[in-house]
Amino acid sequence: MKEYKAVIYQESLLGSLILGQSKIDPDKLTKMLNDYAREGWRVVEIIREQRRMLLVSSREAFLIVLERDKRPAPAGAN
Numbered sequence: 001m002k003e004y005k006a007v008i009y010q011e012s013l014l015g016s017l018i019l020g021q022s023k024i025d026p027d028k029l030t031k032m033l034n035d036y037a038r039e040g041w042r043v044v045e046i047i048r049e050q051r052r053m054l055l056v057s058s059r060e061a062f063l064i065v066l067e068r069d070k071r072p073a074p075a076g077a078n
Contacts, residue, residue, distance in 0.1 A: 001070040005041065007032075010061035024060050033064075041066040 009029055033043065047063040 005066045040068040
């Protein structure tokens with residue numbers, strides 16, 4: 001059986017407000033994906049979107065769907 005997790009990755013609100021828009025930092029995104037991979041997650045899908053903020057600016061965001069084999073519950077957990 002599989003379990004899934006949806007994660008939204010986006011850059012800071014501050015950069016978007018000051019610069020009018022904010023771009024994704026590939027190094028930060030890579031680190032985040034590698035952190036999840038160490039926990040057994042793998043990327044199933046990535047969806048890119050522009051998120052509006054305060055009606056005057058936008059920032060790039062990714063919806064990332066992760067999957068891994070479901071881990072058994074610890075003994076004694078209900």
